[in-house]
Amino acid sequence: MWLVAEREISTKLRSKVFLISTAILFVAALVGLIFGGLAAQNQSGTPVAVTADAAPLLPSTEGLEITEVADRSAAEKLVSDGTVDAAIVADPSAAPFGFTVIADSSAPTSLMLRFAQVPPVELLDPAQTDEAIRYFVAIGFGIVFLMAASIFGSTIAASVVEEKQTRVVEILISAIRARTLLAGKVIGNTILAMAQILVLAAIAIVGLTVIGQTQLLGLLGAPILWFAVFFLFGFILLAALFAAAGAMVSRQEDIGSTTFPITILIMAPYFLVIFFNDNPVVLTIMSYVPFSAPVGMPMRLFLGEAQWWEPIISLLILLATCVGAILVGARIYQNSLLRMGARVKLNEALRG
Incomplete structure (x- = not known):
């Protein structure tokens, strides 16, 4: 045999x-x-809504298309209707970042790869995986x-x-x-x-x-x-x-x-x-x-x-x-x- x-x-x-x-x-x-992987990391121009109180907390805005909004509800509205891929809002409880990422079904990979550590993410319509x-x-x-x-x-x-x-x-x-x-x-x-x-x-x-x-x-x-x-x-x-x-x-x-x-x-x-x-x-x-x-x-x-x-x-x-x-x-x-x-x-x- x-x-x-x-x-x-x-x-x-x-x-x-x-x-x-x-x-x-x-x-x-x-x-x-x-x-x-490199293509995902090099993506630029990701549309993101940012509240006024969260903007100073961002380590960098390079490669992001920033849309400033007044508050969290306005940010969620832009995410829900597809105007932006995600929103960043101030959140004092999200230490050590001070902000939270809001997305619809999944957080954009191009955005998450920009952080050395992954900040808290809240999904409006969660999906199991991207x-x-x-x-x-x-x-x-x-x-x-x-x-x-x-x-x-x-x-x-x-x-x-x-x-x-x-x-x-x-x-x-x-x-x-x-x-x-x-x-x-x-x-x-x-x-x-x-x-x-x-x-x-x-x-x-x-x-x-x-x-x-x-x-x-x-x-x-x-x-x-x-x-x-x-x-x-x-x-x-x-x-x-x-x-x-x-x-x-x-x-x-x-x-x-x-x-x-x-x-x-x-x-x-x-x-x-x-x-x-x-x-x-x-x-x-x-x-x-x-x-x-x-x-x-x-x-x-x-x-x-x-x-x-x-x-x-x-x-x-x-x-x-x-x-x-x-x-x-x-x-x-x-x-x-x-x-x-x-x-x-x-x-x-x-x-x-």
Whole structure:
């Protein structure tokens, strides 16, 4: 089993295409994080209402479009109707600042980054997280899951078909069992996929630290950890299905016909989390469906919508589904591996 896994890993690491694409992915992730943070820090012209008694308390007004108002009620009115992004009003209880920031649903990031310490914030129509940050995190979880699962999953299917097409599999099966060959392929590609996920997590930590987003980093810590755990078992589930799908055909041209349903299962969480990242009902359903739980549950944890026990229940459901998928995938793989020619039908592969 480990010999097969080593072969899968070494073959991938010798591939220039894989190494170059992986390097581009890592560099793009780091550049995207740093550029986004610096762009937010360099934003200027943020419209802000300031009461007369709060103006002397501001450390700096550089980069702010100041609108002076008479009192707090006038400031709140400008915030509510969207004239300004936020208001700064005097507040003797807000030590050591002496003022409070008033915003509608979330405080502008460009304004908050100007303070060495975060002053008290009052929201008129509070939202759990900033819309831009929520969307950014949703894209991050979605695209990492989509790319890693699809790239390594398709690699497993292509490897199985290549061994069938060249008849190498007949030699392999004479030396080891089909289930051992399947397990080695799954283990090898899982190690590579998890290594990629861990490096991306490290890049996220480094990038957020460089741009000074320690508060966002604190919010992302637990969700990233849970994402890695969910991705591990979710990928094993998908890897077993991809190997089974590859074993059902004998030509590279036919892979798409058997892997298409699995590809849909991978793409669905990506689009759902992007379009419905602000919909608690959709995210809740996603967090308990095994194929979308690696994206849905970490997203809910980041938004603070999940109870402490929900990730555990979701993980148990994923583990049970993973075991079932491995058993079904192994049966299909074993019954289809030595059948050449036309595509093996699913019911025939299950019957043997």
